[in-house]
Amino acid sequence: MTDKLNVHSILDFKKRGEQIAALTAYDYSTAKFLDRAGIDLLLVGDSMNMVVFGEPSTLTLRLEAILPHVRAVASAAKRAFVVGDLPFMSYQPSVRDAVISSGEMIRAGAQAVKLEGGRAFREHVEAITDAGIPVMGHLGMTPQSVHKFGGYRLIGKGEIEAERLIDAAVALEDAGVFSIVLEKIPADLSARVAESVEVPIIGIGAGKHCDGQILVTNDLLGLFDEFKPKFVRRYAQLNEIMIESVGNYVSDVKDGSFPSDEESYK
Numbered sequence: 546m547t548d549k550l551n552v553h554s555i556l557d558f559k560k561r562g563e564q565i566a567a568l569t570a571y572d573y574s575t576a577k578f579l580d581r582a583g584i585d586l587l588l589v590g591d592s593m594n595m596v597v598f599g600e601p602s603t604l605t606l607r608l609e610a611i612l613p614h615v616r617a618v619a620s621a622a623k624r625a626f627v628v629g630d631l632p633f634m635s636y637q638p639s640v641r642d643a644v645i646s647s648g649e650m651i652r653a654g655a656q657a658v659k660l661e662g663g664r665a666f667r668e669h670v671e672a673i674t675d676a677g678i679p680v681m682g683h684l685g686m687t688p689q690s691v692h693k694f695g696g697y698r699l700i701g702k703g704e705i706e707a708e709r710l711i712d713a714a715v716a717l718e719d720a721g722v723f724s725i726v727l728e729k730i731p732a733d734l735s736a737r738v739a740e741s742v743e744v745p746i747i748g749i750g751a752g753k754h755c756d757g758q759i760l761v762t763n764d765l766l767g768l769f770d771e772f773k774p775k776f777v778r779r780y781a782q783l784n785e786i787m788i789e790s791v792g793n794y795v796s797d798v799k800d801g802s803f804p805s806d807e808e809s810y811k
């Protein structure tokens with residue numbers, strides 16, 4: 546069996562120049578197959594509020610709702626490093642809230658937590674890491690601030706926004722993060738961020754100059770088909786496979802061909 550990855554393994558990827566392949570996961574069965582496929586990092590993302598619970602944004606997810614999913618993914622991940630995403634308002638109100646919520650994530654089986662935001666969250670990051678919990682940062686288009694941005698827009702287009710983002714990445718690294726997710730920013734800006742910090746930069750819609758990539762699994766597999774951001778590459782259309790398979794089951798039940806004698810007990 547391959548060894549379980551830890552926070553040092555994640556740092557080592559950048560040191561030896563190997564890209565980190567990361568995905569989101571929300572349930573045991575899916576996480577088991579992603580782990581078997583060789584995924585390095587599994588994020589139990591607050592995107593689950595949209596792709597699992599059908600909500601229009603991540604803003605209504607609560608800590609209590611994500612914890613059982615963290616537990617399920619952690620049970621499945623024999624090798625992948627598991628990160629729990631701190632939901633909206635589970636860490637913003639105070640440093641104390643941030644530490645307590647992070648502790649719940651660790652108790653549920655996460656090996657690290659992720660939070661959104663830059664310089665304003667330095668103290669939060671320091672306090673969580675002081676409590677012995679690795680923290681992943683998240684900069685760029687941070688969905689929990691969608692109303693501040695006025696939509697899911699590209700961040701870091703002008704030089705002022707670009708410099709602010711680089712400064713935020715350096716501040717997070719100083720505060721102790723082990724890695725930073727960069728979402729929806731121009732590709733050349735990711736290169737500047739990746740050069741400015743030593744911790745791995747994991748991109749989503751941030752181009753190829755990152756130290757790794759992350760996508761929402763339901764987007765990649767075609768299980769979430771309501772919209773497809775430009776940065777998503779669809780590797781499968783499981784929506785079509787599910788509709789066809791379940792359609793076949795419905796007609797077999799209706800015409801009496803399921804169950805057969807072989808599928809029945811004598």
Ligand code: KIV
Nearest residue numbers: 569590591592726749
């Ligand atoms: O919740 C999530 O899926 C995320 C990724 C977009 C990185 O935060």
